[in-house]
Amino acid sequence: MNRQALVGAFVLGGTGLLVAAFVLFGNFHPFARTTKAVLVFHGASSGLAVGSPVTFRGVQVGAVDRVVIEYNPVTKDAYIPVYVTMRPDDIILTNSSHRLPNLEELIRQGLRGEMNLKSFVTGTSEIDLDFSPSTPAVFHPDIAHVTEIPTRQSTIAAMTQSLQDLPLKQIGENADATLASVRQLSDKLDKDLPALIQSIRETSDHSRDMVDATRKAITDFEPAITRTLLSVDRLANAGTSQLDARGRELHAVLQSSNEAVQQATKSLANLENMTSPRSADRTNLEASLRDIAAAASALRGFATDVEHNPQLLLTGRRQ
Structure with a gap:
């Protein structure tokens, strides 16, 4: 009898410790006020499971209760409703005179949810909540039977969608065509480049010979050019002296001509006076x-x- 009581006490104590650990370290809070909500995603939800955290700017405010698939056989489209439980008691107001807004009011103020990867190592995901009034609120009344938090596309999902939209096949074909063109060009260069190099080398040698011949001709003609320049300089100096001398004589001739013109003008004036009536x-x-x-x-x-x-x-x- 004592042994049965001891075993019962041990089982009862273990059960109590298990419940206490589940309450303290798990997401089960039997005495906390909770709010149920659903987020409807139209895409893959890899890494998201029951118990995944729901955070607001990195602070956990709830957990995922259920992840289901809503399939429409008419449109052959599938949605993934994610049911979550949030604890509004974890939110403390700055001014105690105001009441805590309910979930509907927060949604009208721009509360949106997105699914992000929690760990690259384990591949687990989480639900992140934040305010984004610029994101349109899209609701699914045919799917959501509780308060629905509108979703938005995460940055990783947008990048994944962009990568999926890339025309990888066309890019690969273009890359293959480019490589083929490069290969053809390489083969052509391998074939034509030696002749081209030889032609360039011959042209360079010919140009060097022309430069050497030009340098030699300039060296040979340099004395003659120097003498010619000296003769031109002397001729210029002599011409300058002649022009200076002839300039004085020309000035005297012009002065005499000016005096003769003045005398002729006077004579014409006298003749005009004599012939006047x-x-x-x-x-x-x-x-x-x-x-x-x-x-x-x-x-x-x-x-x-x-x-x-x-x-x-x-x-x-x-x-």
Whole structure:
């Protein structure tokens, strides 16, 4: 009898310790206030299982209760509702005068959930909650029978989707075509490059010979070019001296020409004054011309008389 009581006490104590450990270290809190919710994902949920943590910015606020698959045979589409239990008592308000908003109010304020990888080693996942008012709230009333927390695509899921959307087959084909082109180019270079190198080498040798010949010609012509430049310099100096000397003579000629022009201008002015109708010189000249004309007329008459009577030269004209 004592042995049975001892065994019963031992079993009862072990059960109590097991319940205490489950309450302290597990997610079972029989005396805590809890809130049920569901998150509907449209994609893979690898690593997510019952008991996976539900966190808000890294702080655990609940756990996953159930993960199911909702399949629509008409559309042949599958959704994964994840039922969670959250403990609002773990949230403490800064101002105790305000009441704690319920889950519906938090959802209206922008509460969203996403599934992220918890550990790369174990491959386990977790549900992360955060506020994202810019993310549209998409609900599934036909699937969710409790309060639904809208979901958003995680960064890892977006990267995975981007990698899945990459045209890997086309990229591989393009890479193969590129490698084939590179191989053809390499083969062509292997075939044509030696001849090209030989041609470049011959061209280089020819260019070197031309440079050497040019250098030798320049060296040979350098004395002649120097003498020519000295002759040109002397010619330029002589030309400069001649121009200086002829410049002085040309200046004297121009000055004399200027004086002659001035004298001619004065003579023309005097001639203009003499030929003017009101000029006294012109009046005297006209009178002298009239007198000369009268004398010529008298002389002509005397010549006529002498022609008729030559004795007039001896006797003279009688009055």
